[in-house]
Amino acid sequence: MLSAMKxxxxxxxxxxxxxxxxxxxxxxxxxxxxxxPQIRAGRPEPAVMVDLKRIERLCAIAxxxxxxxxxxxxxxxxxxxxxxxxxxxxxxxxASGLIGSDQIQSRSSWGGNLxxxxxxxxxxxxxxxxxxRAVIAGPAGERTVAASAVATGPGATSLSGGEFIVEFELxxxxxxxxxxxxxxxxxxxxxxxxxxAAARITLDAAGTVAAAAVxxxxxxxxxxxxxxxxxxxxxxxxxxxxxxxxxxxxxxxxNPIDDKRGTAAYRRQVAGVLARRAVAIAAERASQxxxxx
Amino acid sequence: MSRVHVTCxxxxxxAEFLCDGGQTLLDALRDEAGLTGAKExxxxxxxGACSVVMDGRLLCSCLVLAPxxxxxxxxxxxxxxxxxxxxxxxxxxxxxxxxxxxxxxxGFLVAAKALxxxxxxxxxxxxxxxxxxxxxxxxxxxxxxxxxxxxxxxxNES
Numbered sequence: 001m002l003s004a005m006k007x008x009x010x011x012x013x014x015x016x017x018x019x020x021x022x023x024x025x026x027x028x029x030x031x032x033x034x035x036x037p038q039i040r041a042g043r044p045e046p047a048v049m050v051d052l053k054r055i056e057r058l059c060a061i062a063x064x065x066x067x068x069x070x071x072x073x074x075x076x077x078x079x080x081x082x083x084x085x086x087x088x089x090x091x092x093x094x095a096s097g098l099i100g101s102d103q104i105q106s107r108s109s110w111g112g113n114l115x116x117x118x119x120x121x122x123x124x125x126x127x128x129x130x131x132x133r134a135v136i137a138g139p140a141g142e143r144t145v146a147a148s149a150v151a152t153g154p155g156a157t158s159l160s161g162g163e164f165i166v167e168f169e170l171x172x173x174x175x176x177x178x179x180x181x182x183x184x185x186x187x188x189x190x191x192x193x194x195x196x197a198a199a200r201i202t203l204d205a206a207g208t209v210a211a212a213a214v215x216x217x218x219x220x221x222x223x224x225x226x227x228x229x230x231x232x233x234x235x236x237x238x239x240x241x242x243x244x245x246x247x248x249x250x251x252x253x254x255n256p257i258d259d260k261r262g263t264a265a266y267r268r269q270v271a272g273v274l275a276r277r278a279v280a281i282a283a284e285r286a287s288q289x290x291x292x293x
Numbered sequence: 294m295s296r297v298h299v300t301c302x303x304x305x306x307x308a309e310f311l312c313d314g315g316q317t318l319l320d321a322l323r324d325e326a327g328l329t330g331a332k333e334x335x336x337x338x339x340x341g342a343c344s345v346v347m348d349g350r351l352l353c354s355c356l357v358l359a360p361x362x363x364x365x366x367x368x369x370x371x372x373x374x375x376x377x378x379x380x381x382x383x384x385x386x387x388x389x390x391x392x393x394x395x396x397x398x399x400g401f402l403v404a405a406k407a408l409x410x411x412x413x414x415x416x417x418x419x420x421x422x423x424x425x426x427x428x429x430x431x432x433x434x435x436x437x438x439x440x441x442x443x444x445x446x447x448x449n450e451s
Binding site for chain 2: 005006033036037045077100102103104106107188189190
């Protein structure tokens, strides 16, 4: 099976753009950990599988000034082993490490996780609370958009024909800032999120919240930001009533479905609990100078 | 349709094979290179029976397209024993009865070797997480985990 497809392995972004322009039925891939199972399950085979991993930029982790760039096809195993990223974005790195087994970690990537546009994907909530930007290449050149603007629904993205994600940009967080990601699955490994919650907190010198971002996964067609939780936190200590407000706001913002992984009512409740805990963990990390990069 | 010529290194030896563009590395190893140790269980990256190491990375060969192997260094279960001398993991699996039907065993051995190469003295918890990508429907896992821990001890004492 799969044998009718052609394989292409461009070594530059321009070459990949040309390949996609020449064959509208070509599909880019990084680890193919979603794409090959989808084809096996009956999705139409693309005419050409375009392997992005031989393009150096797609698999590179670099820091330019105060901005990290992470290639869209970089294996999450490499992301988890990167001390700079782990110090600056501990929650995002934890989310990256939660994707599948060690075998899958060798292949899974932020680009694939975001562009596959599964509502339950683990890294998009954390990319979004860290205000990651996606650099997208296509026939018209490169453009940069917020990571939150890529997925538009289950399996659907804002990428147009011939476009693909090249890399992500992440600005070094301000002082006293940290993130956290929690997800609920029915077992301890190898499952897909019933609910995921990411939070990023910036504290001021007095320990009150100066900036907050909260985002939920697996409770709506795309990642849900929780502005009411963010408003409830700013100017207050991240404890007590503020956390109660976070929990209520997250449960209210969730718009989940009933499916085999959980009922909508259960997901709504868990969304509140995980958001509250993620905020508390992020705030605790932000209060510890050792967590700063 | 023209086939793709792949040149690589498998278990330390130069190797070449012809494959189709959409063929998986698992199918190419089994059907083109004649190495039938890696097994197809699920075909979707869940069971780990097809585990091999490519360029230092443990992966499911059912999720890799065979042409990706061009220039790569691949290790499969066939390369674990040194001639007639079994790898300590293989010996401990035998002695610990860590297999019944055996279909998952090559994948467990390859994944366990990758785990011990990275972490020579793992805890039981680390072994269980490290092998979470390998499914066994016979043993209940306990004998596998104990055999991996025993192999780690053997390797560290030798």
